[in-house]
Amino acid sequence: MAERTSRIQGFYKLPMGERLRTIAEMTGLSEDEVKTLSNLGNLPPEIADSMIENVIGGMTYPFAIATNFKINGLDYLVPMVIEETSVVAAASNAARMLRYGEGIRAEAGPQEMISQIHLVNVTAPQYKAMKIIEAKQEILEHAKQQDPTLLKYGGGPRDLEVRVIDSRMGPVIIVHLIVDVRDAMGANTVNTMAEAIAPMLEKVTGGQARLKIVSNYATRRIVRAWARTPADEVGGLDVAKKIVEASILAEIDPYRAVTHNKGIMNGIIAVALATAQDHRAIEAGAHAYASRTGHYRPLSYWEVDEHGFLVGSIELPLQVGIVGGATRVHPVAKIALKILNVKTAKELSEVMAAVGLAQNLAALRALVTEGIQKGHMRLHARNLAIMAGATGDLIDRIAEKMISDGRIRYDYAKELLEKYLRGEPT
Ligand SMILES: CC(C)(COP(=O)([O-])OP(=O)([O-])OC[C@H]1O[C@@H](n2cnc3c(N)ncnc32)[C@H](O)[C@@H]1OP(=O)([O-])[O-])[C@@H](O)C(=O)NCCC(=O)NCCSC(=O)C[C@@](C)(O)CC(=O)[O-]
Numbered sequence: 555m556a557e558r559t560s561r562i563q564g565f566y567k568l569p570m571g572e573r574l575r576t577i578a579e580m581t582g583l584s585e586d587e588v589k590t591l592s593n594l595g596n597l598p599p600e601i602a603d604s605m606i607e608n609v610i611g612g613m614t615y616p617f618a619i620a621t622n623f624k625i626n627g628l629d630y631l632v633p634m635v636i637e638e639t640s641v642v643a644a645a646s647n648a649a650r651m652l653r654y655g656e657g658i659r660a661e662a663g664p665q666e667m668i669s670q671i672h673l674v675n676v677t678a679p680q681y682k683a684m685k686i687i688e689a690k691q692e693i694l695e696h697a698k699q700q701d702p703t704l705l706k707y708g709g710g711p712r713d714l715e716v717r718v719i720d721s722r723m724g725p726v727i728i729v730h731l732i733v734d735v736r737d738a739m740g741a742n743t744v745n746t747m748a749e750a751i752a753p754m755l756e757k758v759t760g761g762q763a764r765l766k767i768v769s770n771y772a773t774r775r776i777v778r779a780w781a782r783t784p785a786d787e788v789g790g791l792d793v794a795k796k797i798v799e800a801s802i803l804a805e806i807d808p809y810r811a812v813t814h815n816k817g818i819m820n821g822i823i824a825v826a827l828a829t830a831q832d833h834r835a836i837e838a839g840a841h842a843y844a845s846r847t848g849h850y851r852p853l854s855y856w857e858v859d860e861h862g863f864l865v866g867s868i869e870l871p872l873q874v875g876i877v878g879g880a881t882r883v884h885p886v887a888k889i890a891l892k893i894l895n896v897k898t899a900k901e902l903s904e905v906m907a908a909v910g911l912a913q914n915l916a917a918l919r920a921l922v923t924e925g926i927q928k929g930h931m932r933l934h935a936r937n938l939a940i941m942a943g944a945t946g947d948l949i950d951r952i953a954e955k956m957i958s959d960g961r962i963r964y965d966y967a968k969e970l971l972e973k974y975l976r977g978e979p980t
């Protein structure tokens with residue numbers, strides 16, 4: 555085995571196969587392990603090697619379709635990529651409960667991103683803030699020139715906002731460039747514009763521009779979804795009221811709110827992965843929004859209305875695109891968008907918010923009725939059987955036996971496997 559060291563100068567310059575061999579030799583990977591790792595699945599090697607750096611192989615997650623979604627009166631087949639059992643089943647389950655009327659309603663506002671330009675060493679910052687406002691049209695015009703394609707699609711810079719913030723290094727000026735990015739996630743677009751206008755801002759203020767970068771706190775890209783369904787769809791008024799109690803717990807206790815929101819993100823991130831979105835940006839923005847009052851809150855609420863219907867609503871920022879980033883590079887993301895059949899980034903964000911709301915309902919309903927483990931662990935039983943070493947039809951036999959015995963555990967899966975292999979009765 556070659557010496558194990560992390561200092562590998564010029565590793566990135568090696569061809570992908572050589573990088574893999576280098577790592578395999580250093581870490582003692584077997585031939586089988588090398589073969590598994592080098593399988594890029596449905597990603598062509600040249601794409602894999604250019605999407606990120608130092609690539610040595612691929613890792614495939616399952617690609618699934620959540621069924622039953624009716625959003626704004628339209629049926630959607632929702633692609634999901636995720637490693638967690640029961641998320642897709644749960645989304646489909648709740649989507650079925652929310653098909654009443656037009657199904658889940660969803661509405662996103664303009665697709666505006668914020669880019670920040672951070673100015674330091676500005677003398678008389680309050681006055682200079684006014685001078686920036688005075689030069690606004692000229693600055694926006696310059697920003698516009700950076701992206702003719704975006705202008706062609708009706709997007710482009712919309713506004714400039716200026717704040718003076720006190721800090722431990724004295725006052726700093728933060729300029730927000732607001733850009734309608736149309737169907738792109740928009741980070742690259744607005745970063746280019748921010749860098750282009752920074753010298754103008756330096757000239758106007760006499761200060762120095764430091765950071766010029768998108769803000770992932772995408773408060774100008776809010777999406778809302780809401781749904782109303784007869785209580786019978788979720789198991790009756792008693793269940794509906796318990797779902798409301800669970801929702802209230804998330805409102806008063808951040809320890810619960812974080813898990814409540816995690817359940818929402820199960821659905822949103824699964825769609826984000828299937829369509830190759832920047833899911834870190836989505837997560838960061840969503841959790842910041844959940845804390846906007848200074849207190850971490852749930853992103854969704856459940857209530858019972860005056861007719862005894864269960865009603866739910868969700869509001870969060872979503873920064874997603876159907877062009878740009880990896881969305882048109884990854885062949886599977888392109889297929890996902892085709893299956894989803896969304897025409898704009900706005901529509902994609904509406905679908906994602908609706909999925910988040912349904913995902914949340916499925917989890918809360920399970921939590922206030924049979925508990926999460928029953929449905930989740932039933933579906934997880936096959937994973938445990940595989941982890942224990944089962945193959946072929948033994949996977950289902952072991953999973954079913956664990957479910958019927960109510961003992962869905964790894965040690966029991968192992969015990970059953972050994973018994974089956976020895977031909978003993980179980
Ligand atoms: C798991 C279910 C759906 C079973 O639920 P069930 O009542 O046994 O399902 P069912 O057999 O009555 O089927 C109802 C529908 O569910 C779907 N469905 C049902 N089974 C499948 C399956 N195998 N594969 C795909 N889809 C499935 C399917 O759409 C089906 O409709 P149909 O097609 O028959 O007309 C239910 O128990 C459930 O919704 N559980 C919630 C599970 C969940 O939320 N999992 C997320 C992971 S846990 C977590 O990370 C988040 C959490 C929970 O901590 C968040 C929080 O605390 O808020």
Ligand SMILES: NC(=O)C1=CN([C@@H]2O[C@H](COP(=O)(O)OP(=O)(O)OC[C@H]3O[C@@H](n4cnc5c(N)ncnc54)[C@H](OP(=O)(O)O)[C@@H]3O)[C@@H](O)[C@H]2O)C=CC1
Binds near residue numbers: 701709738739743
């Ligand atoms: N903090 C963050 O979130 C950061 C994220 N990123 C990354 O940035 C990427 C996303 O940036 P993004 O700007 O979307 O990517 P791209 O630059 O790849 O795509 C946007 C470009 O697509 C072109 N375009 C074509 N059709 C349209 C349309 N209908 N609507 C809008 N634009 C259109 C535009 O011009 P043209 O064709 O002229 O390019 C536009 O500038 C992601 O990979 C993300 O991970 C990068 C830095 C920081």
